[in-house]
Amino acid sequence: MLPVKSTTNLSQSTIEALEKRLTPYFADRKKYKRFNIELEDLSQEIDLSHPLAEKAIENLKMFDLSRDSLRANSIIALNSVIRSWVSFNRMFNEKSLPCDPLMTIAYYMHLDSEGKKLNTIKQHQAQISKIHKVAGLPNPNDHAEVMSFIRTLQDTMAETDDPRAIPDQAYPLRHTDLKALSAIYSKSDKVDDIRDMAVLSLAYATMLREEEVCELRIKRMELLDDGGIKITRNISKTENTDLRPKYINASFAAPIMKYFNLRTNNDLDRLNAIGDEFFVVGLTPRSTSLRNPSTAITPKTFNKIFERAYGLLHPEFVELKQNLSKQSVKDSVNKKELGNTYPYWTGHSARVGCIVDAYEKRVELNLTDKDLMDMGDWRDMQMVNKYIRRFSKVANGPSATLQDHLEF
Template sequence: MTSLSPMAGLVPTDDEDIAARLREFVQDREAFSDNTWRQLLSVMRISYRWAAEHGRQFLPMSPADLRDYLLWLQASGRASSTISTHAALISMLHRNAGLIPPNASPQVFRAVKRINRSAVISGERAGQAVPFRLRDLLLLDARWSASDRLQQQRDLAFLHVAYATLLRISELGRLRVRDISRAADGRIVLDVAWTKTIVMTGGLIKALGALSSERLTEWLSCSGLLNEPDAFIFGPVHRSNRALPVTDKPLSTRSLEDIFARAWHEAGPEQAPRANKNRYRAWSGHSARVGAAIDMATNKFSTAQIMQEGTWKKPETVMRYIRHVDAHAGAMVDMMERRQQE
């Protein structure tokens, strides 16, 4: 992406200072993840179209216009979390254009508070992927570990690594064979170059347990990828049951999501969960992270330990995943039950 399309129509032609700062912003786009950049472009297109249709100015956007835009998003059926993302990215665009973000206004603060309050009262709840738990992984392991189909061997190895490392789906896709080393006892150690929340030269080290190391080794041996250090670990498998050592780009998010779909078809619960925000009816790309966090909480690991394993920066995120764990073990429940036993 070489330009912030539709940038030409967003910036006043007589304001060269804003245009110059936005050109610098585009030149430094590598400072942001691809997902953040895609979200920014999407928000720009939607908000620019709204401004054009309602006779408002897009850049700079006044607090009153931002307030009306956010309320329009709510009236259009957008979730409160989505509206918050729009507000944050519009603020980001203004800051990088050298403009005062309209979000700082009390008008916008009140609008956001109104939107969030209305969402909670109306019954909106944060969406959550269907957890992929350790019991699910072991069930699939029992069914697929003896398979002679390379796709199932790859899928099983992928699910083992996804659950054991709590890496995001894009981070799993970027792993290459050269990122693998071995501990003294033979277990695999993965050198993860960077994650969504950890971007530093030291990277991140993830170790696999014995069973996960075994399944990943089996996949690499049977696929022939052990001799392809630059190949992505989880590359495509041809319908002729032959692995393709790809080095230019990882599998698409859709292809990696399909691994969870095949796992659900093989070992998912007979009764599908209730739809959550019209989705999350089966395992998806975030399911292994959610399931692993829940299993760690169930086994009494601390929130800090779970955050470290999943590279989460905010404890609120983890608490949203594990909020149902030990729900009946609160202080009041404990006090009342002890009182009843006296």
């Protein structure tokens, strides 16, 4: 449906005719994941006595139509915050839009009391700001007292050594790990092993984000004469124009070629025929064959590929999981139950590991800051530093480097 504004000059008959004409357009949008997710309805959460209330309702309708170029995962995250934030306001019979600065501080106190991490609270803060901006309403997070509270919360966590102040970061899958896995997987002709090694190699070599790998279609992958692969892209999390292709050399492409031979029954000429199929596909229950090539795998399935790979190099991790699962009478256990003993890999681990490896070899390979940013489609070095700070030996600063070269 068209987001009809009260200020429109169009007649009702024109609006009805437009909606009838555009029915195929709205039906076609459903093939895109971002439009298959229902946005939380905030129309009942607006303070109608506010002078901008009517305009805010119209703005939210327009946002629902365009989705502001948000990816599916971003919409899911936005919905999650909206539900939590609206629920808190309803407990006190308060409207969520616009949110009173005092209620905003109280909400962040509520998140803090629930043990949420600092980054999680900041994510809620960012989403609340986004909704107010979209609606065209005053942003409570711009209020001096709200900003002061967030700064104080951050300082307090730091002063008390609160572990919640430390940002989560995926444990890196390094080049040495990839080589060790290749030595194991290369000896196997099992379907799941062939697929998993191809995914791990591609994820590391390209540094594509989890969602980008899941949504990658074969037609975007061009086989090169030198045995490598070229991946063309039209969108990423941070850019949607002039994206550089990703190149995979023959060495890293070898597991992918083995996987392609599996997909085509050793007839690579058939790749064009299956171009619309996804690169990463699911497995049958016993992992003996591939299935649903026209359906993108879920992030959960993608993460399982990395978790299984971690278990191959750390069999004690698999044993611990099995024991904990028996104790809790569950099919699986989560990271909190495993503690910090085994920080197993997730779908983001190859991206982290590759940039850590590149940073440590930047002098040897003559890599510039721009080269490092281009690798991850980042716009500044701040993101690079966030990725490497906990895992790179050379990220400890010039003082540590000097000490390593001096005797004491």
